[in-house]
Amino acid sequence: MRILSDDQLAQLLDKDIFHKISEAADSLHLECYVVGGYVRDLFLERPSNDIDVVVVGSGIEVASRLKSMLGRRAHLSVFRNFGTAQVKCGGLEVEFVGARKESYSHDSRKPHVEDGTLEDDQNRRDFTINAMAVCLNGDRFGELVDPFDGVADLEDGIIATPLDPDITFSDDPLRMMRCVRFATQLNFEIEEETREALARNADRLKIISGERIQEELNKIILAPHPSTGFFYLRESGLLQLILPELVALDQVETRNGRAHKNNFYHTLEVLENVVRAQKAKANDMRLNGLDDKAAAKEGEPTFDHTLWLRWAALLHDIGKPKSKRWEPAQGWTFHNHNYLGAKMVPGIFRRLKLPLDAKMKYVQKLVDLHMRPQVIADEEVTDSAVRRMVNDAGDDIDDLMMLCEADITSKNQVKKQRFLQNFQLVREKIVDLKERDFKRLLQPCIDGNEIMEMFHLQPCREVGVLKQTLKDAVLDMKVPNEREPLMQLLMEKAKQMGLIET
Structure with missing residues (x-):
């Protein structure tokens, strides 16, 4: 990040759209500020095309005036019930809202809204790093208003609430998920008092819909290091409400001096391994001038597998608690945990309002098959066994192999290397079979x-x-x-x- 003076902020905002907003607001004699994520990202040097503007007065009036100034190249949408408006122009989206203050009832995250001052509006923001505002009026253009030291928190890498975190989270419990999400995406720490408030208010998450929770959860999973978010979710008690199947993995049982590994931490390690492998694959594809769309088969429906492969990594061992057995000769076993886990996937997707289409079936398939390459690698790598696996995995065979390689988290480097070498043999056999046009053999000519x-x-x-x-x-x-x-x-x-x- 970089520290920006008011003059530097004015230079960064020296764009036609901001000068037009300034002119529109000044013509109506209204105070006008760009706020929230756009301001935060100026300091973090991250690109952003979504602009939020707060007007002390009617945001709809300023939006309408801006639309008139921009003419046909702009599109105006007005939402009078919410007192907001949106102007789209040249790939930019500008959201206008009047400054307001809010109050909440205990059983809803929908606030009672009143007109307010800029101070009222900043007080209602979720985190200090999102509560900064930069004036757009001509005589104060570029002036930063930062009452909660958001710049200092950005510099220190801290997520904190502007006011009492218990009130902030109780008023709108979705902010707890956003708190974890921002900490994960930005690689920030959650300030201690805010962190403690997460645990105290976790139960309030029950009033939030599955759709809103999964939106934030997906953003956490797509972060550069999603395990950070799951540590925070587990610590705060939020994960127990969202994915109790993962929390059930966080235990170690010992019998006769023999313990099994903590499968929760193993799962997070597998998730990080998948993220690392996806980045490496993406880099290789870029070097070769390819992308996922170019690699997809023409005419076939596709979806971005990035998120859903990470979901498969997250859920790959959820069947272990139900399958765990103690066998004196072998120790702890988890036979058929892949099969049990696959059966659990639809229920989890349904509960979290995740899609029940091909994406869910993809995750379910990878959870079900994730032990297959290991079984093959442990034994003789035969054409028959590999052909069956390829037949079952279909076009997702490369993703399955990526998941299985990520699943090798042994601290014994010799053992780990042996597993990876065996998986390489499986990969080579797959390539060999493809070269022999194995797909022609998959479906008998008599149907x-x-x-x-x-x-x-x-x-x-x-x-x-x-x-x-x-x-x-x-x-x-x-x-x-x-x-x-x-x-x-x-x-x-x-x-x-x-x-x-x-």
């Missing part, structure tokens, strides 16, 4: 419709058994994917099942 017609069957278990028999034979390369040998195998299986007379 379910033909089977039903041949044996006069409706959709039923028998059709599934026959299809799976052909599929297994092709995947295991017991027969070539050709009609004559598959038909022979099909008839033999049908006879065994009593579908045709011998």
Whole structure:
């Protein structure tokens, strides 16, 4: 960051849009300030196109005057119920609101709003670093108004509330999620009193909708180091309300001197490993002149996997508490935790109002399959085993391998290196199979419709058994994917099942 004088702020705001806002406000004899994130990001030297403007008086009037000055190139939207307006022009969005003071009831985060002064408006802001304002009026253009020393908190890397944090968080509990989110995104520390208030008010989060919580949670997950946010969420008690399945991982049990690892901290390490791998892959793609859209298949629906692969990392071990067993010969085991975890994914997505479409199915699939490469790597890396894994993972095989490599968090470097070398063998086998056009082998040339017609069957278990028999034979390369040998195998299986007379 850099410390900016009023003259330097005026230079940074020396743009047509701000001079036009200044002219509009002065023509109406109203005080006008750019506030919030735009001001914060000027000090942090971060680009921003979203501009929030507070007017001591009617923000709608200033917005309407600005629209008149800009003409057809600008679009004005007015929200009279909220006393706000928005002007879009040339890729910029400027939000106008009248200065106000707020009061809250205990059972709602919707405030009772009254007209107020700039001081009232700054008092209602969530954090000191978001409470700074820079005047846009002609005679004070560039003058910083910083009553809560937001610049000092930016310099020190601190998240703190302008007023009593208990009141700030109780009034609008979503601010607790925003507190953790800003600390995570900016790599700041939460000031001690503010941090303690998070824990005292955590239960207030219950009045916030799942949609608003997941918006902030997704921003935390997409931060450069999301584990920071989950440490704060766990410490404050917020995580217990949002994702109790993760909190259940935060335990270590010892029996006969043998303990299992803390799977909560392991999960956060896996998440960080995935973030690191994603950054490396993105850099490689940029060096090669590619991006995710260019790499996607033409005509196929796609989505950005960045967020959802991180969700898979976050949830990959949630089945462990339910699957944990003590076996005297082996110690602690977590058999089928991947299967149990995959079954839990839809419920979590539904509760947090996350999408239940292909994104959820993608996460569920990776949670279910995340042990498969390790099992293959532990044994002989056969064509058959790899082909089955590729068939199940489909186009997400590279993401699955990235997750599985991230899952190796052993502190024993020799053991860790051995695992990674084994995974490299699996990757090489995948490439080898692709070079041999393995996709052609994945679906037998005799499909379910033909089977039903041949044996006069409706959709039923028998059709599934026959299809799976052909599929297994092709995947295991017991027969070539050709009609004559598959038909022979099909008839033999049908006879065994009593579908045709011998």
